[in-house]
Amino acid sequence: MSLGFCTKTKSIWKLVGxxxxxxxxxxxxxxxxxxxxxxxxxxxxxxxxxxxxxxxxLAMRAVAGVVIFFIPTLVGFIFGIVDEFDEVTSDYDICAxxxxxxxx
Numbered sequence: 481m482s483l484g485f486c487t488k489t490k491s492i493w494k495l496v497g498x499x500x501x502x503x504x505x506x507x508x509x510x511x512x513x514x515x516x517x518x519x520x521x522x523x524x525x526x527x528x529x530x531x532x533x534x535x536x537x538l539a540m541r542a543v544a545g546v547v548i549f550f551i552p553t554l555v556g557f558i559f560g561i562v563d564e565f566d567e568v569t570s571d572y573d574i575c576a577x578x579x580x581x582x583x584x
Contacts, residue, residue, distance in 0.1 A: 484571030486578070493578035500552045500579065508545035515541040556580060 486493065515538035522534035556576070578584040 484574070486571045486575035490574065490578055490584055493575050494584065497579040497581070500555065504549055504552050507548045511541040511545040511548075552580075 515534075519531075519534040519538050522530040556579075560576075574584055
């Protein structure tokens with residue numbers, strides 16, 4: 481039996497999993513931090529237009545943070561769909577395990 485694609489590329493899938501983990505945690509925190517800083521600057525300036533603009537910007541950043549947070553969940557869902565095809569299940573189990581837990 482020949483090695484499948486995921487078996488041959490384990491190290492790449494581990495790296496992808498680590499990058500997704502970093503994105504999932506760090507980027508939403510940075511987005512919220514920068515949004516709070518912008519909002520704080522606008523409040524200190526006490527200009528209504530800047531406050532409204534900063535609140536809108538903070539809301540958009542929060543939505544972006546939530547979307548980024550759920551990217552790994554989406555990837556897991558896609559692997560779950562592929563997992564239903566019996567002929568590729570064992571190979572894609574390796575990919576899914578590497579991306580989600582790095583223990584492959």
